[in-house]
Amino acid sequence: MxxxxxxxxxxxxxxxxxxxxxxxxxxxxxxxxxxxxxxxxxxxxxxxxxxxxxxxxxxxxxxxxxxxxxxxxxxxxxxxxxxxxxxxxxxxxxxxxxxxxxxxxxxLHPTPKRQLPKRVGLDMDTRPPGEYMIPVGQGHKGAVWRSLLETSHILIGGESRSGKSTWLNSMLAALLNAYSAEQLQLVVVDPKGVEFTAYGGIPHLAVPIAEEPKQAGEVTDWLMGEMNRRRRLFASCFAKHLTAYNARVREPLPLIVAVIDEVTDIALQCGLRSRFYTNLIRLASKAGSFGIVLVLATQNPKAEVLNTLIKGNLSTRIAFRVATSGHSRTILGTKGAEGLPREIRGRMLARLDAGLVELQGFLVTDAEILALVRRLGGGPAGLRLEPIERDLVAYAVEHLDGGFKIGQLARAFADDERTSAWRIRKLAERWEQEGLLTKPAHAAAPRKVTPRLLSLLEG
Ligand SMILES: Nc1ncnc2c1ncn2[C@@H]1O[C@H](COP(=O)(O)OP(=O)(O)OP(=O)(O)O)[C@@H](O)[C@H]1O
Ligand SMILES: [Mg+2]
Incomplete structure (x- = not known):
């Protein structure tokens, strides 16, 4: 020595x-x-x-x-x-x-690098003051949080089982803990159909969780509609962003967070000229100003799909371990994420402000999510009806004698922009599973409103 x-x-x-x-x-x-x-x-x-x-x-x-x-x-x-x-x-x-x-x-004596933890839970007490704060990960100096009002849209990439869904869950858990359905609305596209089912039925869902590519297209249509509606509202009071708008009006608008998992796969399935993809590009470049934040995740970072989007406005990028340096470049703009340790799930490189930081994502378990969702009145335990759902049930009771076919409700609500035929079908299927509707005797038979659903309408 x-x-x-x-x-x-x-x-x-x-x-x-x-x-x-x-x-x-x-x-x-x-x-x-x-x-x-x-x-x-x-x-x-x-x-x-x-x-x-x-x-x-x-x-x-x-x-x-x-x-x-x-x-x-x-x-x-x-x-x-x-x-x-x-x-x-x-x-x-x-x-x-x-x-x-x-x-x-x-x-020179190297400064020994402090190790990041391999596993760390989410502690809500580390949340700094600020609006719509989301946890990004644990850094050397503690938990890193950012405000969704500042991150703009977020792109998350990483190979299978690297920690993307867990990250999304930690984000959703933090938001749902802090914001009511009046302050926060969620839109979820979950092609796997398994990652976000726990959230089904929480009052924050603006539209039912979409699973099929076709539904994903409809979800982006809904977002476009909402963006255009907000554009008119904002223009009427000269507001340039959500905070300014909400400060000027009596009825503030919620922030909308649109989580789209496996975004490249949906885009490739729908096609790059599809409504889904063209809507997405428009939303990426414009929706941020109207209080609509996209959070896009993919295990298949294809440059042909993502580059056009990235050019829009996905300024916050998170890469978990990826297979190749090319994938890392597509997500972060630089190589590096291919070298993250495979055995440490949830380890990421994040481009938040200027540079890249290495962080360990927070682990939020299914049990924690379920407990949260129960508290919010979602899941089978404690349902609440959203306004559109109340209207649908009320219509079925008043005009259809308590029993309805999906087509009948769809026709009656054809002009209502809050819903669509497939949303009504999804809703009916969910209610059926939850025992709120009777099972139809055959495919074309009507479903009946049960007394429990009626009590929710009255309650
Ligand atoms: N931050 C984390 N800390 C500890 N373990 C984690 C973390 N993130 C993920 N894991 C572990 O890795 C597993 C896979 O994570 P996750 O489902 O989030 O991956 P994914 O990237 O969404 O995968 P896929 O592309 O297959 O959907 C989890 O079940 C969990 O056990
Ligand atoms: Mg996943």
């Missing part, structure tokens, strides 16, 4: 040259935005251009990498080594370099 003076010693070394080189190296690292990674307490990689290399003895070398093989292993360095000595100590022969400029070797 004595042989290798610590940083303090290097810096106080009377030989100014060495101290100066150390300073310049660190400056260069900072300027290039490079953090050095350590393994077992030793510097192992400082990447890319001018600064390089590292050895078992925590030597840091500043060299012209254009002239060196890309990876050089320095076995043993002391602060006395200059490039001249280097030729002798690197594994591969190194061409003698121009000795002017960046050619010093110095010994």
């Amino acid at each position: 004595d042989k290798y003076p610590d940083e303090q010693n290097v810096l106080s070394d009377p030989r100014w040259e060495v101290a100066e080189a150390a300073r310049r190296i660190r400056q260069a690292l900072t300027r290039m935005g490079l953090s050095y990674t350590t393994k077992d307490g030793h510097l192992v990689e400082v990447s890319y251009s001018r600064v390089g290399v590292v050895g078992r003895e925590y030597g840091l070398l500043e060299v012209d990498l254009q002239r060196l093989p890309r990876k050089v292993t320095v076995n043993k360095l002391t602060h006395r080594d200059t490039l001249h000595h280097l030729t002798a100590v690197v594994g591969k022969p190194v061409k003698k370099l121009n000795t002017t400029g960046l050619t010093y070797c110095v010994v």
